[in-house]
Amino acid sequence: MADKDAQDHNLPASQRKIRKAREEGQLPRSRDLAHALVLAAMVLLAWFWLPQALQDCQRLLADGLRFNAQSLSHPGAMQHSLANLGGRLVQALLMIGAVLGGAAVASQLALGGWNFTLKALGPRWNLLDPVAGLGRLFSGQNAGQALKAVLLAVLLGAVAAWALHQRLDQYVSLMSTPLEQALAQAGRLLLAGLFALTLALAVFAALDVPLQRQLYLRRLRMSRVEVKQEMKETEGSPEIKARQRARMRELTRQRMMAAVPKADLVVMNPTHYAVALKYDEAKDGAPRVVAKGADLLALRIRDVAKEHKVPVLQAPALARALYAHAKLDREVPMSLFGAVAQVLAWLYQLRAARPGREPQAPDPAVPKGMDPHEEQALAPSDEEQAV
Numbered sequence: 001m002a003d004k005d006a007q008d009h010n011l012p013a014s015q016r017k018i019r020k021a022r023e024e025g026q027l028p029r030s031r032d033l034a035h036a037l038v039l040a041a042m043v044l045l046a047w048f049w050l051p052q053a054l055q056d057c058q059r060l061l062a063d064g065l066r067f068n069a070q071s072l073s074h075p076g077a078m079q080h081s082l083a084n085l086g087g088r089l090v091q092a093l094l095m096i097g098a099v100l101g102g103a104a105v106a107s108q109l110a111l112g113g114w115n116f117t118l119k120a121l122g123p124r125w126n127l128l129d130p131v132a133g134l135g136r137l138f139s140g141q142n143a144g145q146a147l148k149a150v151l152l153a154v155l156l157g158a159v160a161a162w163a164l165h166q167r168l169d170q171y172v173s174l175m176s177t178p179l180e181q182a183l184a185q186a187g188r189l190l191l192a193g194l195f196a197l198t199l200a201l202a203v204f205a206a207l208d209v210p211l212q213r214q215l216y217l218r219r220l221r222m223s224r225v226e227v228k229q230e231m232k233e234t235e236g237s238p239e240i241k242a243r244q245r246a247r248m249r250e251l252t253r254q255r256m257m258a259a260v261p262k263a264d265l266v267v268m269n270p271t272h273y274a275v276a277l278k279y280d281e282a283k284d285g286a287p288r289v290v291a292k293g294a295d296l297l298a299l300r301i302r303d304v305a306k307e308h309k310v311p312v313l314q315a316p317a318l319a320r321a322l323y324a325h326a327k328l329d330r331e332v333p334m335s336l337f338g339a340v341a342q343v344l345a346w347l348y349q350l351r352a353a354r355p356g357r358e359p360q361a362p363d364p365a366v367p368k369g370m371d372p373h374e375e376q377a378l379a380p381s382d383e384e385q386a387v
Helices: 002-007 013-021 030-065 070-074 075-111 130-137 140-166 166-176 179-219 226-237 238-262 296-307 317-323 334-352 380-384
Strands: 266-269 271-280 290-293 310-313
Touching: 013 226, 030 075, 075 179, 130 140, 130 238, 140 166, 140 179, 140 238, 166 179, 226 310, 238 271, 238 290, 238 296, 266 296, 266 334, 271 296, 271 317, 290 296, 290 317, 310 317
Parallel strands: 266 310
Antiparallel strands: 266 271, 271 290
């Protein structure tokens, strides 16, 4: 069953796995989008710069073929002329390369975004496995890529044939046109054909971009085993977390039991709840809860309190309210100040009383809704009933 789950990658990739894939250089890419943007950049560059480029080429050719007696008598002049011509040619090539390179970079950023990593340069020895290579060669994904390439070639061929057929007479008429006019006319015809190919490729790229994104997410799908392993790595093993929680509870119990002998008073519901209170007038604005527990822990608190002669008061309603609403090592809630003040007054009277003349133990009332055993607290509110 575990092996089956390991091979059943039908769960969506988590953000952690997508982030790790990006760190390894795996991003969604569309070659058709890159080709469309580069071809569009070529068409725009030729459309706006071709007339100027033709003039520059004419001047470059004329300057290269021109020489005089000074050039023959001074070899340095020839070197200067060659450096000048080469610099002009390099400038033109750099501009073309910058435009086409910018289009290629923009195509990558448009789909996968910016990502810098050196892991993609490292060796991938798993690609050297011939058996796995044959599996990838005849995989469904490669078959789909091959089919897509064939469809693209057929589409571009059909568009090119249509564009050529529409302007066939104009191409033939170039044979009887003067050279300068023929070159300009041929450039315009070629641009029109390239523009038609760019539109066709742009349509194909618009379909390929969401397809590549979907295939990318599909390749990163996770099995149930991978999801469980990732949860263990990010959140920790459930067994270890359970042991940690148990250890924390045990440490909390030990700390509470060590604080009980120093408490001023323990308020109890006879067998179910116990809350130990301590009040330091110099430090505290109100009594603090130093220990609390239910059932067996409540009995342990009671026994430790009696062992160290800490007064124990049976006040069921107050004990339940303190256990439900007061937090450990925090002051008691403001709504219970009145009830706690009554038990503190009893404690002071108890300390001042003579042996055998202890004051009567109070049973302080708690505000309505603070005792979790009250029917009003257990009954659903009007809003809850409406929901």
